[in-house]
Amino acid sequence: MTLAARLRRLVRPLLVLLLAQAAPAHADERLVLVVAANSPITALSSKELHKLYLGLTVTVGERRVRPLRNDADALMHEVFFQSIVSMSEPVYDRRMLAQALQQGVLPPLLSSTRAVFDHLALDPDAVSFAWATDAEKDSRVRVIRLLWRR
Amino acid sequence: MRTSITTRIGTVVLVLHALLLPALYFGISLVVERSHADVFVQHVRTYARNLAEELENGTTLDSPQRATDFLDLAIAHGDGVYAELLDNDRSLRSSLGQPALRWHGRNDLGFGAGGDGVHYLALPIVRPGHTAELRMGFDEGPTLAQIQRTRLHMLWALGLYLALAIAATVVFGHRLARPIVELARAARRIASGDYGQTLQLASGVRELHDVGRDLENMRGELVGVNQRLRAEIVERERAEVRRHELEARLRHRQRIETIGTLAGGIAHEINNALLPIMLLAESTLNDLPPGSPVRDDLAAILSSARRAKDIVVQVLTFSREAGDAVMEPIELAPAVREAMRLFALVAPSTVQVRLQLPEALPRVRADAAMLVQLLINLCTNAYQAMPDGTGQLGVALDHVRVDTAAVVPAGDYVVLSTTDTGHGMSAATMERIFEPFFTTREVGRGTGLGLAVAHGIAEAFNATIVVDSELGVGSTFRVYLPAAPEPAPALGAAP
Numbered sequence: 001m002t003l004a005a006r007l008r009r010l011v012r013p014l015l016v017l018l019l020a021q022a023a024p025a026h027a028d029e030r031l032v033l034v035v036a037a038n039s040p041i042t043a044l045s046s047k048e049l050h051k052l053y054l055g056l057t058v059t060v061g062e063r064r065v066r067p068l069r070n071d072a073d074a075l076m077h078e079v080f081f082q083s084i085v086s087m088s089e090p091v092y093d094r095r096m097l098a099q100a101l102q103q104g105v106l107p108p109l110l111s112s113t114r115a116v117f118d119h120l121a122l123d124p125d126a127v128s129f130a131w132a133t134d135a136e137k138d139s140r141v142r143v144i145r146l147l148w149r150r
Numbered sequence: 151m152r153t154s155i156t157t158r159i160g161t162v163v164l165v166l167h168a169l170l171l172p173a174l175y176f177g178i179s180l181v182v183e184r185s186h187a188d189v190f191v192q193h194v195r196t197y198a199r200n201l202a203e204e205l206e207n208g209t210t211l212d213s214p215q216r217a218t219d220f221l222d223l224a225i226a227h228g229d230g231v232y233a234e235l236l237d238n239d240r241s242l243r244s245s246l247g248q249p250a251l252r253w254h255g256r257n258d259l260g261f262g263a264g265g266d267g268v269h270y271l272a273l274p275i276v277r278p279g280h281t282a283e284l285r286m287g288f289d290e291g292p293t294l295a296q297i298q299r300t301r302l303h304m305l306w307a308l309g310l311y312l313a314l315a316i317a318a319t320v321v322f323g324h325r326l327a328r329p330i331v332e333l334a335r336a337a338r339r340i341a342s343g344d345y346g347q348t349l350q351l352a353s354g355v356r357e358l359h360d361v362g363r364d365l366e367n368m369r370g371e372l373v374g375v376n377q378r379l380r381a382e383i384v385e386r387e388r389a390e391v392r393r394h395e396l397e398a399r400l401r402h403r404q405r406i407e408t409i410g411t412l413a414g415g416i417a418h419e420i421n422n423a424l425l426p427i428m429l430l431a432e433s434t435l436n437d438l439p440p441g442s443p444v445r446d447d448l449a450a451i452l453s454s455a456r457r458a459k460d461i462v463v464q465v466l467t468f469s470r471e472a473g474d475a476v477m478e479p480i481e482l483a484p485a486v487r488e489a490m491r492l493f494a495l496v497a498p499s500t501v502q503v504r505l506q507l508p509e510a511l512p513r514v515r516a517d518a519a520m521l522v523q524l525l526i527n528l529c530t531n532a533y534q535a536m537p538d539g540t541g542q543l544g545v546a547l548d549h550v551r552v553d554t555a556a557v558v559p560a561g562d563y564v565v566l567s568t569t570d571t572g573h574g575m576s577a578a579t580m581e582r583i584f585e586p587f588f589t590t591r592e593v594g595r596g597t598g599l600g601l602a603v604a605h606g607i608a609e610a611f612n613a614t615i616v617v618d619s620e621l622g623v624g625s626t627f628r629v630y631l632p633a634a635p636e637p638a639p640a641l642g643a644a645p
Contacts, residue, residue, distance in 0.1 A: 078259040086199035088191040146274045
């Protein structure tokens with residue numbers, strides 16, 4: 001193993017540890033899928049969730065589900081790629097670029113959990129994800145499934 | 151410190167490559183690693199998601215045996231080395247993976263994040279009646295090996311490129327430096343005096359070619375200037391020699407004129423003194439009766455006086471005070487023939503005379519009788535210079551046009567020349583031959599007035615005598631007589 005590879009192997013865990021430390025206190029809990037408290041959506045499978053964040057159409061009953069992407073912190077950013085779309089970030093970005101060029105609809109990107117919850121409160125057909133500790137504190141949203149757990 | 155152009159170019163290339171190649175290597179390495187990592191992550195996430203979807207949507211979770219078979223298939227058909235299913239606190243694990251691996255609660259978010267060569271993923275399974283989680287571990291080794299191989303190939307490629315670059319630099323540097331070295335060599339040869347050395351550069355580099363062309367033009371200019379300077383120096387040296395000759399001739403002429411003036415004055419006085427001597431001697435001789443004892447004495451006095459008068463006349467001729475010359479345009483050839491006829495009477499038969507007398511010659515302004523005397527004097531001097539009076543004497547006439555003033559002014563001349571095979575003269579003798587009474591013969595033989603009289607006659611004709619002589623070979627006397635202007639044809643004359 002080369003010196004560079006050894007250095008990387010030493011540095012990467014530290015980076016991940018730093019990411020984890022830099023994340024909010026709830027980062028050691030669970031990432032959950034949330035909808036508005038009055039939303040008719042009660043469940044979404046992994047496959048439906050995957051399709052939803054790839055820009056494909058997913059319906060519940062007669063209503064089209066609208067995804068919101070929560071990018072509140074770095075760990076959530078990484079977990080989104082690993083557990084929700086199950087892609088590497090460059091591949092997902094290329095997919096979204098192709099989607100945009102084909103006049104497709106991209107999931108809106110929000111930079112805070114509060115903003116996500118505000119949107120969800122106004123749109124019962126919207127879904128998003130958040131740390132479970134945050135979701136359980138806000139009565140305007142409802143958890144419908146577990147997405148990731150440390 | 152002065153270094154060659156090849157060394158300088160090589161140094162620049164090496165420094166540039168020393169800076170650029172590591173940057174290029176690490177840059178490409180980073181791209182390669184990230185590319186491979188992205189492919190790996192994309193692959194394992196897609197694979198794990200497909201497995202999770204199968205567990206969520208199928209009936210695998212309903213049977214532990216099917217779940218175990220499912221985990222075995224997950225490892226057998228993928229790159230997994232660890233597969234575990236946690237279902238309602240019951241753990242099922244595939245036996246096909248690496249038994250030594252343990253789940254440590256990790257959920258790796260990036261390639262190589264764990265540092266142990268295994269990439270762990272945990273996906274929650276949502277199915278009514280089940281609280282499950284799929285835990286997978288994938289071997290990062292093949293991807294790491296691929297990255298290492300790519301790096302190694304890249305190192306080889308960059309090394310090969312560096313070697314080729316150095317070789318190309320050396321070749322290019324030599325090719326670039328060669329014409330410059332040749333140019334410097336040629337310049338040194340030119341500096342050492344070899345002006346025929348060309349400065350053409352056999353180079354395909356336009357700037358070098360232009361420099362070579364300009365230097366060659368400059369060399370051509372320098373060679374031309376050098377040749378002009380040399381020619382000018384030679385011309386100046388010739389002019390200096392001519393000036394010395396003219397100065398010597400002027401001094402000689404001034405000396406002759408001084409001598410002529412002095413001799414003429416003395417000759418006049420002697421002539422005045424001789425006149426009563428001769429008249430009284432003749433009168434007394436006529437008055438004496440025949441048989442007088444003093445008659446012989448008076449006859450001797452009269453003879454000596456007449457001889458002295460002849461000498462006085464010759465001296466006066468030399469000093470151009472003869473005064474009875476008849477100057478008119480004459481043809482020289484008849485005068486020369488007359489002179490040679492008279493000379494034949496006194497010249498011994500051992501002297502072979504050759505005449506070259508062209509007919510069509512310009513006329514000259516002269517006195518025919520004096521010209522005859524001049525030529526006889528020159529011929530007499532020539533035959534007397536021959537050992538034992540034996541030799542060849544050439545007499546010639548020629549028409550000469552002098553374009554540049556040298557020994558004579560520019561113009562048309564008829565040259566009367568005598569060439570003998572005598573013993574020749576030294577430079578000191580030539581300096582004095584026209585002085586009256588100068589002679590190289592023993593005392594009592596000759597008066598030393600022959601060439602002096604010839605010089606006086608030539609001066610009277612406005613002519614110039616030029617003498618060339620070499621000891622043991624002979625002498626040549628050339629009399630430059632200015633050609634008389636041709637008279638205009640009479641009006642109405644027949645063509």
